[in-house]
Amino acid sequence: xxxxxxxxxxxxxxxxxxxxxxxxxxxxxxxxxxxxxxxxxxxxxxxxxxxxxxxxxxxxxxxxxxxxxxxxxxxxxxxxxxxxxxxxxxxxxxxxxxxxxxxxxx
Amino acid sequence: xxxxxxxxxxxxxxxxxxxxxxxxxxxxxxxxxxxxxxxxxxxxxxxxxxxxxxxxxxxxxxxxxxxxxxxxxxxxxxxxxxxxxxxxxxxxxxxxxxxxxxxxxxxxxxxxxxxxxxxxxx
Numbered sequence: 001x002x003x004x005x006x007x008x009x010x011x012x013x014x015x016x017x018x019x020x021x022x023x024x025x026x027x028x029x030x031x032x033x034x035x036x037x038x039x040x041x042x043x044x045x046x047x048x049x050x051x052x053x054x055x056x057x058x059x060x061x062x063x064x065x066x067x068x069x070x071x072x073x074x075x076x077x078x079x080x081x082x083x084x085x086x087x088x089x090x091x092x093x094x095x096x097x098x099x100x101x102x103x104x105x106x
Numbered sequence: 107x108x109x110x111x112x113x114x115x116x117x118x119x120x121x122x123x124x125x126x127x128x129x130x131x132x133x134x135x136x137x138x139x140x141x142x143x144x145x146x147x148x149x150x151x152x153x154x155x156x157x158x159x160x161x162x163x164x165x166x167x168x169x170x171x172x173x174x175x176x177x178x179x180x181x182x183x184x185x186x187x188x189x190x191x192x193x194x195x196x197x198x199x200x201x202x203x204x205x206x207x208x209x210x211x212x213x214x215x216x217x218x219x220x221x222x223x224x225x226x227x228x
Contacts, residue, residue, distance in 0.1 A: 033214040035152075042201055042218035043152065054206075054216060086152055090212045094167045097152040 001025050003087050003098035011106040018074040020101045022087035027067045031091040034063055034072045037100075038083045046085075047072065077103070108133040110202050110219035118196075118226050124189040126222055128202030133217075135183055136160040140205040140213060143176075143187045145198040146221075153198075155187065157211055165211055192226045199223050 002025040012018055022032065030050045035043035045054045047063040050070060060075040074081055082105050087098040114126035128141070135141060142157040156166040158176045166174045173190040189196060199221040205213035 031212075042203075042221055043215075044218075045206060045214055045216040048206060048214050088152070088214060090214055093165060093212060094169075095154050095212060097154070099151045 001028060001089055001091060001096055003089060003096055005085075005087060005098035005101045007101060008099070009102045009104060011104050012077055013106045014077050014079055016077050018072075018077055018081070018103055020072040020074075020085055020103070022065075022070040022072070022098050024068045024070075024089060024091075028089040028091035030066055031089055032063075032065070032070050033088045033090070034061075035086045035088065035097075036081075036083050037086065043086060074103075108204065108217050110204065110217060112200060112202050112219045112222035114200075114222055114224070116223055116225060118192055118224060119228050120193055120226055121191055124192050124196065124200075124224055124226070125186060126200050126202075126224070127184055127186045128219060129182070129184045130204075131183070133204065135178060135185060136180055138208045140211050141185055142203050142205060142213075142215060144201045144203060144215065144218075145196075146201070147195075147198045148223075155189075155200075157205065157213065158185070159211065163211065194226050197224065197226045 004023045006021045034047040037043045051063045084100045109131045143155040158164040175188045178185045201221045202219045203215035204217040206216040
């Protein structure tokens with residue numbers, strides 16, 4: 001299943017709201033996660049099964065959607081949130097990742 | 107806390123075999139989780155390589171299936187990836203990781219190693 005993320009780059013200022021999209025080529029139900037990756041670091045699981053925050057993830061991160069269209073929202077960007085975000089499904093083999101959205105400081 | 111650490115050669119010649127080991131601490135690899143390998147070419151996205159369960163099945167990406175093998179050394183609490191016949195397109199940071207949901211092969215990954223850059227070049 002191909003996951004397409006948009007936009008490729010999102011230029012925002014601290015305090016602004018970020019809305020990231022992940023679209024699946026076919027339904028993945030609710031089996032979708034979001035990861036954050038900072039330069040030189042491994043990905044960090046943020047959201048699993050569409051809308052559940054992983055342990056320690058701040059409440060400003062939220063996920064929504066179902067089927068083929070999903071959204072990660074960061075309600076108010078903090079300086080540490082500027083990073084690349086990937087979506088991943090676990091609906092069928094093989095699990096795949098989206099191409100990523102880079103959230104950069106405007 | 108649970109930690110994973112990849113190790114192995116940083117440079118592999120074309121058509122040779124890439125070998126990496128993942129050492130796991132504070133979590134037994136026989137303890138109910140699946141474990142996996144994911145890679146990321148420089149500046150690009152993530153690609154799932156394989157997932158396995160100790161004493162059980164191994165699942166690998168069909169795009170790599172015939173070249174991938176996973177082995178486990180339970181006495182050392184570590185597992186290894188071998189990728190045969192590598193080419194420049196296999197150049198990537200290779201991550202080992204633990205799955206998030208217990209007893210589920212098709213899964214997310216919540217604990218990752220820092221990654222190991224492997225370059226394929228003569």
